[in-house]
Amino acid sequence: MATVELTNIKKIYAGGVEAVRDVSLTVPNGSFTVLLGPSGCGKSTLLRMIAGLETITSGVCKIGDRVVNEIEPADRDIAMVFQNYALYPHMTVYDNMAYGLRNRGTPKPEIDKRVREAAKLLAIEEYLTRKPRALSGGQRQRVAMGRAIVREPQVFLFDEPLSNLDAKLRVTMRLEIKRLHNRLNATSIFVTHDQVEAMTLADQVVVMNAGNIEQIGAPGEVYKHPATRFVASFIGSPAMNLMPGKVSDSGVVETPGGKLPFDAKRFSASGEVDVGVRPEDIHVSSGSNGFSFTPELVEELGATRLLHGNFGATPIIVAIPASGTTHENREMRLSIDPAAVHLFDRNSGRSLAR
Amino acid sequence: MQKRAIFGGTSLPYLLLLPQLFVVAVFFYWPASQAVWQSFLLQDAFGLNTSFIWFENYSELFADAGYYRTMMTTGVFAVLVAGLSLSLALLLAVQADKSIRGAGVYKTLLIWPYAVAPAVAGVLWIFMFQPSLGVVAQGIRAMGWSWNPLLNGNDALTLVVLASTWKQISYNFLFFLAGLQSIPRAVIEAAAIDGASPTRRFWTIILPLLSPTVFFLIVVNIVYVFFDTFGIIDAMTQGGPSKATETLVYKVFFDGRLGGNLGSSAAQSVILMIMVVGLTAVQFRFIERRVAY
Numbered sequence: 001m002a003t004v005e006l007t008n009i010k011k012i013y014a015g016g017v018e019a020v021r022d023v024s025l026t027v028p029n030g031s032f033t034v035l036l037g038p039s040g041c042g043k044s045t046l047l048r049m050i051a052g053l054e055t056i057t058s059g060v061c062k063i064g065d066r067v068v069n070e071i072e073p074a075d076r077d078i079a080m081v082f083q084n085y086a087l088y089p090h091m092t093v094y095d096n097m098a099y100g101l102r103n104r105g106t107p108k109p110e111i112d113k114r115v116r117e118a119a120k121l122l123a124i125e126e127y128l129t130r131k132p133r134a135l136s137g138g139q140r141q142r143v144a145m146g147r148a149i150v151r152e153p154q155v156f157l158f159d160e161p162l163s164n165l166d167a168k169l170r171v172t173m174r175l176e177i178k179r180l181h182n183r184l185n186a187t188s189i190f191v192t193h194d195q196v197e198a199m200t201l202a203d204q205v206v207v208m209n210a211g212n213i214e215q216i217g218a219p220g221e222v223y224k225h226p227a228t229r230f231v232a233s234f235i236g237s238p239a240m241n242l243m244p245g246k247v248s249d250s251g252v253v254e255t256p257g258g259k260l261p262f263d264a265k266r267f268s269a270s271g272e273v274d275v276g277v278r279p280e281d282i283h284v285s286s287g288s289n290g291f292s293f294t295p296e297l298v299e300e301l302g303a304t305r306l307l308h309g310n311f312g313a314t315p316i317i318v319a320i321p322a323s324g325t326t327h328e329n330r331e332m333r334l335s336i337d338p339a340a341v342h343l344f345d346r347n348s349g350r351s352l353a354r
Numbered sequence: 355m356q357k358r359a360i361f362g363g364t365s366l367p368y369l370l371l372l373p374q375l376f377v378v379a380v381f382f383y384w385p386a387s388q389a390v391w392q393s394f395l396l397q398d399a400f401g402l403n404t405s406f407i408w409f410e411n412y413s414e415l416f417a418d419a420g421y422y423r424t425m426m427t428t429g430v431f432a433v434l435v436a437g438l439s440l441s442l443a444l445l446l447a448v449q450a451d452k453s454i455r456g457a458g459v460y461k462t463l464l465i466w467p468y469a470v471a472p473a474v475a476g477v478l479w480i481f482m483f484q485p486s487l488g489v490v491a492q493g494i495r496a497m498g499w500s501w502n503p504l505l506n507g508n509d510a511l512t513l514v515v516l517a518s519t520w521k522q523i524s525y526n527f528l529f530f531l532a533g534l535q536s537i538p539r540a541v542i543e544a545a546a547i548d549g550a551s552p553t554r555r556f557w558t559i560i561l562p563l564l565s566p567t568v569f570f571l572i573v574v575n576i577v578y579v580f581f582d583t584f585g586i587i588d589a590m591t592q593g594g595p596s597k598a599t600e601t602l603v604y605k606v607f608f609d610g611r612l613g614g615n616l617g618s619s620a621a622q623s624v625i626l627m628i629m630v631v632g633l634t635a636v637q638f639r640f641i642e643r644r645v646a647y
């Protein structure tokens with residue numbers, strides 16, 4: 001097990017495209033760190049640089065105590081699980097898992113022991129003699145994980161390993177990866193664009209955008225206290241409502257839809273800002289206080305209900321518990337908890353929280 | 355695929371097949387059957403008298419030491435050309451598959467020799483290696499090596515092998531390159547992380563995954579050596595010196611066209627036909643199955 005330390009990592013491709021710009025990140029020993037971001041944000045490139053599959057343009061990548069910038073992937077003591085599994089199609093499941101050990105000259109009885117242990121752990125014992133093409137997607141993914149486990153590497157790297165699975169299997173495999181990590185306690189870095197995967201798996205979420213790290217924090221942290229407007233809009237489903245606003249004194253922000261109170265103690269804000277409110281932080285108000293809202297469209301999700309409508313000129317989404325009935329096009333009153341209002345700098349997009 | 359054309363009766367489908375069957379019959383079955391028929395006949399030198407002699411043409415062939423020698427020559431020729439052109443093409447394709455500067459130009463240039471007609475290729479090579487005029491031949495001689503493909507059988511065979519190989523590399527290269535590009539990059543990367551050196555990756559991952567291409571090309575190359583090298587041999591050595599470069603197909607031409615022995619020539623072409631049918635059968639039955647890993 002080892003800590004992974006990235007310092008000022010940059011990746012500039014031959015064509016001048018900056019895939020990763022100045023990223024610094026520490027993945028503590030034994031942690032499960034998820035790199036989360038939209039496609040093209042540089043998260044996969046970053047992972048591939050840690051793996052040694054991409055050269056590092058500048059910066060330092062350390063695994064354990066070693067600087068690995070110039071070290072071959074094979075010698076970095078890492079294992080990687082690929083999105084399309086990347087199993088060797090001409091080898092049996094057993095040989096797929098044994099390949100890495102054979103390359104390293106591990107004695108035969110030891111290989112056999114490790115492969116069988118991993119197969120047992122992943123419940124693929126009965127498939128050991130099969131070729132990958134005779135396996136389902138979920139089984140292939142297990143084999144790919146088995147191939148990583150037998151090597152007992154210092155760091156596990158996962159490159160969107162669940163995105164090729166169907167929705168139901170994805171949930172199962174997600175739990176299994178989590179269970180596996182709890183059991184092996186190996187340092188893991190997991191790349192995904194799926195925030196649910198990130199929130200459920202990670203002890204540390206790294207939100208990336210356009211080659212930069214937007215925020216590093218625990219899943220609850222990035223949800224409750226997004227450091228930037230991007231994180232606020234990317235994390236949470238449905239996405240946070242964002243609208244322009246202007247801070248007048250005494251903890252009130254004026255928006256096109258009306259005045260919103262906010263917790264003045266938490267922010268150092270003045271002038272033009274962007275106001276963010278999560279759909280689930282807007283509540284149905286019992287009395288006549290709050291603001292008027294007319295839902296134009298109601299989406300029933302079972303436990304919750306999504307109301308689409310306008311707040312001033314801004315389209316917003318409100319998530320309320322699904323009790324009673326909500327009529328479309330009938331005016332209702334909503335209120336916002338001042339403590340749940342987020343403010344972001346209009347230009348930099350950074351949170352104005354103190 | 356449940357799309358099926360429904361025809362009322364059987365006459366229309368047969369009618370639609372007719373043009374194709376006609377073409378195949380005229381251009382393949384008729385000449386082939388003519389060859390088979392000819393191989394049972396013996397004609398006198400003036401073509402006035404023809405008699406039916408059953409398998410005598412064949413038994414005569416198989417009693418002829420010259421025929422076995424031609425077979426050997428063809429075998430050696432096939433192994434050398436197929437072996438050389440396959441391995442060189444694979445080497446070039448593996449290099450071209452790397453992300454290198456100017457890869458496009460490099461690939462295009464490698465494909466050009468395929469566009470050269472066999473006879474032209476033969477002439478090109480004979481110009482380079484002609485003992486008294488050839489640029490390369492003069493170089494070889496300057497190094498103190500007595501080089502004369504016009505007199506020395508081995509030199510001639512070497513020359514024909516080189517020219518035929520050169521001609522075939524482009525074709526093999528194209529297929530290998532396509533094969534290499536269809537191997538998922540992630541599989542190679544996984545092997546790299548799994549601690550396999552580039553050489554080991556080639557032998558344990560890339561080559562097994564390329565095996566369908568390799569098997570296909572082996573058959574195609576053997577057929578190429580058997581038939582398509584005719585133009586090269588005819589332009590360069592005419593099978594000489596003293597039949598050192600005479601392959602089976604060249605002997606068919608030589609005995610039939612120049613020697614006037616149509617019966618033997620036909621018998622030889624029937625044997626060649628059987629060989630190719632055999633090869634194709636092997637490809638379809640055995641190899642196509644091995645291909646699916």
